[in-house]
Amino acid sequence: MTWLITGGAGYIGAHVARAMAGAGESVVALDDLSAGVPARLPAGVPLVRGSALDPDLLRRVFAEHRVTGVVHLAARKQVAESVARPTWYYAENVGGLATLLDAVAEAGIRRFVFSSSAAVYGTPDVDLITEDTPCAPVNPYGETKLAGEWLVRAAGRAHGIATVCLRYFNVAGTAAPELADTGVFNIVPMVFDRLTRDEAPRIFGADYPTPDGTCIRDYIHVADLAEAHLAAARRLTAEDAAGDLTVNIGRGVGVSVRELVTLIGEVTGDTRPALVEARRPGDAPRAVASADLAAKGLGWTARHDVREMVASAWEGWQRLHGR
Incomplete structure (x- = not known):
């Protein structure tokens, strides 16, 4: 059994490759290296440089590596960029997924794990977001992830592909300094970047209906997220694997932005x-996962807390920036 990990040299992808290879799974990474770093991949994991949007390349990779399952992480994922370039995001994230699923079906591959996002929910007014919470994304990025889920499930039904869609909440941390996130798009590296430039961190909005007035989010350690992918892959290799499963990947614990910034300072x-600056449009006051279905359906629960996320991310940041 060999798993192809698209986006396998990326921040999340390399963690998934490490977790799966470390558990004895045979994996191969596919990455166009627009954001991926080859050195992140563990020894013995082959890297194919190229795009998951290239059907001829996919056919070759599937055949040469005898691929029997796919973990699809490659995607465009910046919210502001998706607002500015919506057609490109749909072409890359949805059109590219359609190309990949066609190749998967043609090759007779029957296992598929899809990287989705809590962005599919939009801004629900609930204490805990369950998988049954209505989806109402508020930006093109979230729309492409929801459309991607629909497409994955439809292709699964049409071609007998067992599927798992993982809805990530806020990912942070690193399992090792060399696997650190090189982007400055999420709150933890954004605060690090401000501090490194001798500037105060920023909080967007302190007048939300929450205990300290700032938004509350569910943060998940990237190492835990990688283990969730391993659990999903193992579920799909079970003898009775069939149908589809969609699960939240979070801790079920809310942390406010002010609490997180304070912890980063510590x-x-x-x-x-x-x-404190003005609110950003589209920010929900609270977005915290119910993680019950992940525990029941995948046998997975998060193990790392927010302090571990911040401490590991800071170690990785210092390594990246020569400190």
């Missing part, structure tokens, strides 16, 4: 007060 030793 870890880094830079405790300067944050600047």
Whole structure:
């Protein structure tokens, strides 16, 4: 059994490759290296440089590596960019997925794990978001992830492909400094970047209906997320694997932005007060996962807390920036 991991040299993809290979799974990574770093991949994991949108390349990779399952992480994922370039996001994230699923069906591959996002929910007004919470994405990125889920499930029904869709909440941390996130798009590296440039961290909105006025989010350690992919792959290799499963990947614990910024200050030793700026459009006051179905359907629960996320991310940040 060999798993192809698209986007396998990326921040999340390399963690997934490491977790799966470390558990004895045979894996091969496919990455166009637009954001991926080959050195992140563990020894013995082959890297094919190219795009998951290239059907001829997919056919060759499937045949040469005898691929029997796919973990699809490759995607465009920046919200602001999706608002500015919606047609490109649909072409890359949905059109590219259609190309991949066609190749999967043609090759007779019957196992597929899809990287989705809590962005499919939009801004629900609930204490805990379950998989039955209505989906109402508020940006093109979230729309492409929801459309991707529909497409994965439809292709699964049409071609007998067993599927799992994983709806990630807020990913942070690193399992090893060399696997650190090189982007500055999520809150933890954004605060690190501000502090490194001797600037105060920013909080967007402090007048939300929450205990301290700032947004509350569910943060998941990337190492735990990688283990969730391994659990999904193992579920799909079970003798009775069939149908589809869609699950939230979070801890079920809410942390406010102000609490997170305070914790970052404790870890880094830079405790300067944050600047409070205007709200950003589309930010929900609260977005916390119910993780019950992941525990029941995948046998998976998160093990790492937020302090571990921040401390590991800071170690990786320092390595990346020569500190």
